[in-house]
Amino acid sequence: MPLINPSPVRATVPGPAGLPVIGSLLDLRRDSLGAFLRARREHGDLVRLEAGPPGLRSVFYAVFAPEGVQQVLATQAANFRKEHPLYEEVRQSFGNGLLTSQDTDYLRQRRLVQPLFTRRRVDGYATAISAEADAVTARWRTVQDGVVDLVPEMNRLALRTVARILFGLDVEAAVAAIHRCAPVINDYVVRRAYAPLKVPRDWPTPGNLRARRVTDELNALCDRIIAERRAAPGAGPAGAPDHQDLLSLLVAAGNEEDGALDATEIREQVLIFLLAGHETTATSMAFTLHLLARHPHEQTRIRAELVSVLGDRAPTAADLDRLPRLTQALKESMRLFPPAPVVSRRAVEATEVAGFALPAGADVVVAPWVTHRHPDLWEDPERFDPDRFAPVREAERHRYAWFPFGGGPRACIGQHFSMLESVLALATLLRSHELTAVDQRVPVAAGITLQATGPARVRLRAL
Numbered sequence: 001m002p003l004i005n006p007s008p009v010r011a012t013v014p015g016p017a018g019l020p021v022i023g024s025l026l027d028l029r030r031d032s033l034g035a036f037l038r039a040r041r042e043h044g045d046l047v048r049l050e051a052g053p054p055g056l057r058s059v060f061y062a063v064f065a066p067e068g069v070q071q072v073l074a075t076q077a078a079n080f081r082k083e084h085p086l087y088e089e090v091r092q093s094f095g096n097g098l099l100t101s102q103d104t105d106y107l108r109q110r111r112l113v114q115p116l117f118t119r120r121r122v123d124g125y126a127t128a129i130s131a132e133a134d135a136v137t138a139r140w141r142t143v144q145d146g147v148v149d150l151v152p153e154m155n156r157l158a159l160r161t162v163a164r165i166l167f168g169l170d171v172e173a174a175v176a177a178i179h180r181c182a183p184v185i186n187d188y189v190v191r192r193a194y195a196p197l198k199v200p201r202d203w204p205t206p207g208n209l210r211a212r213r214v215t216d217e218l219n220a221l222c223d224r225i226i227a228e229r230r231a232a233p234g235a236g237p238a239g240a241p242d243h244q245d246l247l248s249l250l251v252a253a254g255n256e257e258d259g260a261l262d263a264t265e266i267r268e269q270v271l272i273f274l275l276a277g278h279e280t281t282a283t284s285m286a287f288t289l290h291l292l293a294r295h296p297h298e299q300t301r302i303r304a305e306l307v308s309v310l311g312d313r314a315p316t317a318a319d320l321d322r323l324p325r326l327t328q329a330l331k332e333s334m335r336l337f338p339p340a341p342v343v344s345r346r347a348v349e350a351t352e353v354a355g356f357a358l359p360a361g362a363d364v365v366v367a368p369w370v371t372h373r374h375p376d377l378w379e380d381p382e383r384f385d386p387d388r389f390a391p392v393r394e395a396e397r398h399r400y401a402w403f404p405f406g407g408g409p410r411a412c413i414g415q416h417f418s419m420l421e422s423v424l425a426l427a428t429l430l431r432s433h434e435l436t437a438v439d440q441r442v443p444v445a446a447g448i449t450l451q452a453t454g455p456a457r458v459r460l461r462a463l
Contacts, residue, residue, distance in 0.1 A: 013061060013356045015039065015048035023050035023057065028194075032446050033341060036370045040064045046354040056196035060363035061353075064374060066400035068354045069366045072345055073400070074408030079351055082410070084344035084363055086193040090448065092201065093189050093215060095268030098413060099276055108258045113269060113413065116249050122417045123317035125165050129421050130314045132161045133428035140433055141462050147438060150286040150456040158282035161421055162274060167225055168245035174274070177221050181214035182275055190447045222267040226251065230263075246273070273414070279449045280339035281418045284404075286456055288333035288426060290442060291384050293435035293458045298386060302326050306431045315427040320420055323427060328386035330422055334404040336384065338368035341446045343406060368403055369446070377401045434461040 016039060018024040027035040028051050039047040045065035051058050063072055072080045082102055091100040098109050115121070136157050140148065156179070163174040188211040192198055199205055201212075229251045250269060254260030261269065292299040305325045320327075347362045358364070373381040377397065378388070387393070405412040412418070438457035445451050 010356050013046055013048040014043040021053055025051040033369050036367050040370050046356050052196040063366050064370045066398040069400040071353055072366050077408040079348050080345035081348055083346040086344050089189045089193045093185050094271045097268035097272040099272045112253045112258050117413050119416055126317040128164050129161055129424045133425040137432040140460050146460045147457055150289050151452045154286035155282040158278040162278045166246045178274055181218050184214045186448050222270050226263055226266050277414055281421055283339040283450050284334050284422050287337040288330050290456045291333050293437040295384055303430055306427055315424045320423055328389040331389040332386045335372045335402055338404045339449050341369035341450045342367045
């Protein structure tokens with residue numbers, strides 16, 4: 001097996017000592033993203049962390065250099081599997097969809113679902129994306145004090161957009177249920193994934209009962225809509241390809257080799273698309289707008305690009321490649337605030353990473369939050385600078401210096417959809433309003449996705 005570092009393999013991976021009994025448990029619970037940054041700064045690009053008391057202690061390895069990230073996600077992807085406790089908890093709550101399935105299950109699902117995410121088909125949803133963004137601009141004009149919090153605003157926009165594209169006319173019921181249920185499930189999953197001792201899910205504790213109630217509500221919603229599509233397929237929103245929503249296409253998906261998705265499989269895919277899809281895109285849009293509100297010169301430059309390219313018309317899918325400055329700002333925002341700040345895997349066999357030996361069964365994380373701030377890769381890494389993503393500079397960097405959509409065979413299937421939605425929605429919002437930051441800094445924490453733990457308020461001025 002080739003080495004990332006040709007020097008002799010070392011068995012002892014460096015890392016923080018932590019507290020005598022619980023190791024780094026408190027640091028990771030208080031601020032895991034800050035703890036990872038300190039670990040890289042003090043101990044290097046491969047770090048061993050321990051958390052929890054003896055007998056319940058978890059040990060994992062954090063990989064920060066792009067060469068190591070590539071090894072985990074791409075070149076040795078078969079050895080680094082989604083068997084981390086976080087994925088098991090997601091699997092238990094949301095089912096075995098594309099995010100969590102493996103081996104033949106994953107390959108079959110990917111073959112069935114991939115045709116729904118071709119560029120041509122995704123581009124067909126541009127009208128629906130623009131319509132939802134237009135509704136936000138209209139509502140913003142009625143805000144009395146002119147101040148909005150971008151976090152809930154973009155969460156609602158992204159959720160309405162993905163629900164409209166998935167469900168067509170059933171947007172309102174879906175949005176209300178997900179808005180109510182998703183935070184409960186996300187918090188439950190993360191708490192269980194990193195708890196030293198897990199209470200069985202079937203015990204009638206308050207947390208288990210609350211999570212079961214909201215999970216049953218989401219399952220029932222999806223099952224009802226899926227049953228309606230099976231009874232009367234083909235109806236979808238204006239702007240959808242062939243006038244079909246994504247759920248109708250999932251119901252109809254199938255081939256001779258793989259058969260078709262059954263009702264449970266469809267529900268599991270839908271839940272992953274709804275929950276993971278809308279949260280990641282919402283994060284990207286909220287932080288892009290907030291960073292531009294803090295950097296008025298960049299905002300003005302992007303607005304000039306929008307006026308030049310679009311004039312008075314609505315943006316379309318064809319404009320995705322015609323708005324380079326806006327796209328660069330979005331990518332820079334995703335560097336500073338990656339929607340998935342930490343990605344987990346488990347090594348099946350003993351292997352080597354960055355010149356160190358890792359044992360079979362080792363839990364491994366790669367952290368876009370840290371790699372995207374690596375001083376060897378990014379000059380003045382905390383500075384917002386869209387010029388970093390000019391084509392020439394992008395071509396000079398390692399492929400895994402920036403990986404908000406993951407990489408390798410498990411790269412995000414919805415990458416083009418997310419970029420299309422973000423660029424078109426941001427273009428619509430920035431052309432209609434000037435934003436000035438009220439909150440200069442937004443605290444964040446790592447959950448299943450990156451979570452803002454404080455407001456990201458801006459003052460609006462209609463143009």
